[in-house]
Amino acid sequence: MLELEERIRRNGIVEGGEVLKVDSFLNHQIDVTLLEAMGREWARLFAGEGVNKILTIEASGIGIACIAAQVFEVPVVFAKKSRTKNIAGDVYKVEVPSFTHGGVSEVIVSKRFLLPTDRLLLIDDFLANGAALEGLIDLAAQAGAAVIGAGIAIEKGFQPGGERIRAKGVRVESLARIKSMEAGKIEFF
Amino acid sequence: MLELEERIRRNGIVEGGEVLKVDSFLNHQIDVTLLEAMGREWARLFAGEGVNKILTIEASGIGIACIAAQVFEVPVVFAKKSRTKNIAGDVYKVEVPSFTHGGVSEVIVSKRFLLPTDRLLLIDDFLANGAALEGLIDLAAQAGAAVIGAGIAIEKGFQPGGERIRAKGVRVESLARIKSMEAGKIEFF
Numbered sequence: 001m002l003e004l005e006e007r008i009r010r011n012g013i014v015e016g017g018e019v020l021k022v023d024s025f026l027n028h029q030i031d032v033t034l035l036e037a038m039g040r041e042w043a044r045l046f047a048g049e050g051v052n053k054i055l056t057i058e059a060s061g062i063g064i065a066c067i068a069a070q071v072f073e074v075p076v077v078f079a080k081k082s083r084t085k086n087i088a089g090d091v092y093k094v095e096v097p098s099f100t101h102g103g104v105s106e107v108i109v110s111k112r113f114l115l116p117t118d119r120l121l122l123i124d125d126f127l128a129n130g131a132a133l134e135g136l137i138d139l140a141a142q143a144g145a146a147v148i149g150a151g152i153a154i155e156k157g158f159q160p161g162g163e164r165i166r167a168k169g170v171r172v173e174s175l176a177r178i179k180s181m182e183a184g185k186i187e188f189f
Numbered sequence: 190m191l192e193l194e195e196r197i198r199r200n201g202i203v204e205g206g207e208v209l210k211v212d213s214f215l216n217h218q219i220d221v222t223l224l225e226a227m228g229r230e231w232a233r234l235f236a237g238e239g240v241n242k243i244l245t246i247e248a249s250g251i252g253i254a255c256i257a258a259q260v261f262e263v264p265v266v267f268a269k270k271s272r273t274k275n276i277a278g279d280v281y282k283v284e285v286p287s288f289t290h291g292g293v294s295e296v297i298v299s300k301r302f303l304l305p306t307d308r309l310l311l312i313d314d315f316l317a318n319g320a321a322l323e324g325l326i327d328l329a330a331q332a333g334a335a336v337i338g339a340g341i342a343i344e345k346g347f348q349p350g351g352e353r354i355r356a357k358g359v360r361v362e363s364l365a366r367i368k369s370m371e372a373g374k375i376e377f378f
Contacts, residue, residue, distance in 0.1 A: 029302040030265040032258045058248035063255035063265065069221045076219040076252065113218040 001041050001175035004153065005188050007034060008176055014184040018156075026153060027060035027125050032067060038175055039068035042121070042151040045173045046072075049148045051121045053077060055114070055140065057096075057107060057132050064153060065123040072121070077113045079139060082106040092142040096135040107135050114143035122150040127174060130161020137170060149173060157189055190230050190364040193342065194377050196223060197365055203373040207345075215342060216249035216314050221256060227364055228257035231310070231340040234362045235261075238337045240310045242266060244303070244329065246285075246296060246321050253342060254312040261310070266302045268328060271295040281331040285324040296324050303332035311339040316363060319350020326359060338362060346378055 013021040025031040051072055056065035057079045069076045082093075082105070091108040098105050114120075122136045133150055140147045147170055155162050155174035158181075166172050177189040202210040214220040240261055245254035246268045258265045271282075271294070280297040287294050303309075311325045322339055329336045336359055344351050344363035347370075355361050366378040 023299065024301070028266065028269065028299055030255060030258070030267070032255050032265060033262075035255065036259070059251060059267070059269070062248060062251040063267075066219060066221050066224065066252035066255050067259070069219070070225070070256070073222075076221060077217065078219070078248070078252075080217065080248070110212065110217055112213070 001038065003034065003037055004176045007031075008154065008178075009186055012186060014181045014186065017181065018159075020154065020156070020178070020181060020186070022125075022154065026064075030063050032063070035064055035067040036071075038064065038151075038153060039071040041175060042068055042123075042173060043071040046121060046149060046151070050119045051148050052117075052119050053121075054123050055079065055109075055120045055136055056123045057081075057136060060125040061123055064125055068121075068123055068151065074121075077109060079107045079109045079136060082108050092139045094135045094138045094142075097131050107139070109139050109143075111143070114139065114145050116144035118143065118145035119148050120145050121148055123152075124150070125153045127152040127155040127161050127165075127172065128159040130159075130165050133161065133165055133172075137165070137168075151175075154178065190227065192223065192226055193365045196220075197343065197367075198375055201375060203370045203375065206370065207348075209343065209345070209367070209370060209375070211314075211343065215253075219252050221252070224253055224256040225260075227253065227340075227342060228260040230364060231257055231312075231362060232260040235310060235338060235340070238310075239308045240337050241306075241308050242310075243312050244268065244298075244309045244325055245312045246270075246325060249314040250312055253314055257310075257312055257340065266298060268296045268298045268325060271297050281328045283324045283327045283331075286320050296328070298328050298332075300332070303328065303334050305333035307332065307334035308337050309334050310337055312341075313339070314342045316341040316344040316350050316354075316361065317348040319348075319354050322350065322354055322361075326354070326357075340364075343367065 090111045149171035152174040179187045279300045338360035341363040344366045368376045
């Protein structure tokens with residue numbers, strides 16, 4: 001998606017070779033007009049697939065998912081990073097390693113909000129090693145819900161997550177797919 | 190706002206006298222159509238005030254803020270709950286006690302995204318003891334930004350946060366203001 005690629009070139013900041021900061025428009029400050037364009041693009045790509053719910057993970061995915069959900073006219077469910085190990089109630093759970101913060105987060109969704117009849121679109125801001133997205137796929141599987149595909153804003157194509165998840169048969173639509181960020185210069189596929 | 194009050198009566202679950210669960214439409218599963226109506230209502234209430242940015246706090250505030258921001262045609266900034274104590278870079282910080290999870294969260298915003306020229310609308314899903322909202326007001330003050338007001342989805346009017354924050358001169362517009370939840374029966378002001 002050219003608009004997102006141009007925005008990344010203009011406002012993205014490459015740090016230390018593998019970190020891409022997009023916090024001025026995507027995951028700290030948020031340009032909702034850009035998010036609307038992204039939502040429309042995923043709606044075009046997944047048209048006719050009968051998506052009835054969007055599943056994302058807190059925190060950066062939530063805004064992107066909500067605005068996409070307006071275009072799809074479906075509800076959003078966001079998986080929560082549990083801060084206590086003693087969550088009460090009936091939840092699906094998965095452990096997701098965090099590369100940003102280190103350690104492992106327990107990620108949960110209430111069983112009431114993921115159903116075997118669901119046709120889910122998974123949404124997230126980044127796809128790199130794929131841990132968060134695999135966590136969402138696992139939660140969907142626990143519920144017996146169908147995963148129609150994943151809508152990713154930015155895929156780091158030089159990291160293995162996208163390839164591994166596509167190899168499982170999951171359709172992944174990344175709106176900007178980065179080939180390399182060497183010497184601070186961002187190249188897209 | 191009648192639509193939100195009716196939704197709370199219909200789908201809200203009172204637990205243990207003081208907990209109101211609205212996770213089927215507001216802060217776990219999200220009804221984006223309801224969020225659109227809420228955004229329009231805050232836009233009506235704060236019309237002509239020159240709001241140029243919405244400030245919220247992760248995670249539940251983000252979806253509400255993003256959809257409101259579409260109506261206001263402004264960007265969102267969300268304050269982050271720091272998971273590491275050694276955040277790098279130039280941030281405003283405040284400590285916010287968490288009544289849901291216990292303990293204290295360090296909440297941060299990059300200095301690049303809060304400016305002395307900003308006219309902020311603060312958005313959050315709940316106002317009860319007021320800790321999160323006071324944290325946002327503190328972050329705005331550190332930046333020298335003006336706080337035009339706070340848009341709250343649900344205020345627990347029987348807890349002291351709303352009164353304390355209004356006493357500071359901050360305009361608080363809560364779309365549903367609960368007077369009592371005794372015996373599971375929800376009464377609004």
